[in-house]
Amino acid sequence: MSVRTRFAPSPTGFLHIGGARTALYNWLYARHHGGQFILRVEDTDAERSTTESMQIILDGLEWLGLDWDEGPGVGGDRGPYNQSERVAIYDRYLSRLEEAGLVYEDEGAIRFRVPDKEFTVHDEVCGDVTTNLKAAGSRRYDAELKKEVEANPDFVIKRPNGGYIFHFVNVVDDIEMGITHVIRGEDHLSNTPKHLALFEAFGVEPPVFAHIPLNLNPSGTKMSKRDQGALIHEYRESGFLADAVNNYMALLGWSGKEDQDVFSMEELIGKFDLSGITKSNSKFDFEKCKWVNAEHLKQLSPAALLEASRPFLEKAGLPVDDDRIPAALELARDRVQLLSEIPAIIETIFVDLPTYDPSSVEKVKSREGAAEAVSALREGLEQVEDWSDDAIKAGIVAGAESLGVKMGALMFPCRVGVMGSTSGADLVPVLSLLGKEVVLRRLSGFSEML
RNA sequence: GACCCGUUCGUCUAGCGGUUAGGACUCCGCCCUUUCACGGCGGCAACACGGGUUCGAGUCCCGUACGGGUCGCCA
Secondary structure, three states: OOOEEEEOOOOOOOOEHHHHHHHHHHHHHHHHOOOEEEEOEOOOOOOOOOHHHHHHHHHHHHHHOOOOOEEOOOEOOOOOOEHHHOHHHHHHHHHHHHHOOOEEEEOOEEEEOOOOOEEEEEEOOOEEEEEEHHHHOOEEEEOOOOEEEEOOOOOEEEOOOOOEOHHHHHHHHHHHOOOOEEEEEHHHHHHHHHHHHHHHHOOOOOOEEEEEOOEEOOOOOEOOOOOOOOEHHHHHHOOOOHHHHHHHHHHOOEOOOOOOOOOOHHHHHHHOOHHHEOOOOEEOOHHHHHHHHHHHHHHOOHHHHHHHHHHHHHHOOOOOOOOOHHHHHHHHHOOOOOHHHHHHHHHHHOOOOOOOOHHHHHHHHOOOOHHHHHHHHHHHHHOOOOOOHHHHHHHHHHHHHHHOOOHHHHHHHHHHHHHOOOOOOOHHHHHHHHOHHHHHHHHHHHHHHO
């Protein structure tokens, strides 16, 4: 039987890293086994579900490249894929329970009669977990009273307003959609016995369960929207590559067992399996996430780097179609972690005048003979005929010799004079991209500042 | 409060009875170098605690502590 996994988000907010990671694991598992990945929208709570949220989630999955074989926008023969449109199916399943005498009404709500027996979740990650719902659900904790109170273990599956409840629709849809493997957050582990009870009531063999540990923020508590790195759309905006985010999410809670941290999507598909899923919760580390991104940046083809950088170049007002952009990007790719950092590295090549960093200029001024160095430099460069890297270097050497100093003594004022700062991309390639005329002009202007 | 899951460097993890406890991020040092990076080399740094079992325990068992989760007519 073919593997069928699903991601079943509730459209009540943003696409969160926890949800995205769940989606990724389901996607990887399906792709690894050549099965299907299904997207199902759990929008039974009409009060909280919004189309805006749905769009954000769809956009996020699309950006990550987690394509679904069945679901919204794609279709499929087990649809519809929005639970709000599946009421007729739920009604049919409910009547089966009614006929079996397994449900009853309680103040307008419908409750499922929980059998007095033990259910064992055979979890691929957590092992066997056994619970008696009748016993476990006979008391509940009242958060306000801060104590346990009597409770009805028979859980509600349909609200008085007619809306169906998560546990019920989740199970019905997993049956109807032929889901074979349920990979979800560990917060659902305690719910699973309820689901097993429903599967049994419908006489259906339950799917394989794998409850994955949770991602926490650096302080060890639940990630919230406010935590850095929590929301998927922010990754795109701050200059992450989708595959790098996938790579990092895969690492948070899964290990390929070998000493490898950087994975392409193909490698992840090839290596992902449930046995590699970690048992304990993990804390999010933004620094490592950025490092993974930098590694992916280094491996990008020139064309892909240009495409990925485009929005950030445009935002910075840089001429994306300029012939020198590809070369400039190569100067930047090894020194940044995020795409958003690229413009600052290369913009000096494309502006009229560099932005002079005051402290850098001050450093040049404080050196003995700074003005002489710049004019010697200028003279040396003026002699350069063909404006190639080697010729430029030779020009600088010539300038240095005329002063009786080493080449390095001129590189520093040259960098500040032309690029405006002591830090930045490699000097000679930048000079080359700028062109002789611009370089000489900038050096003249810089002389006047000294 | 009850029940469930978990616990290896600060963080992500490898380890599945005998290891100098390995790798990665971070941090620090050195090298490379025209700056900053990149890269290379090296360093700091961990088996929560207490009992067992065993010739031998990070690895198996039981407690304790700590962390997380669940206990909705949210999902």
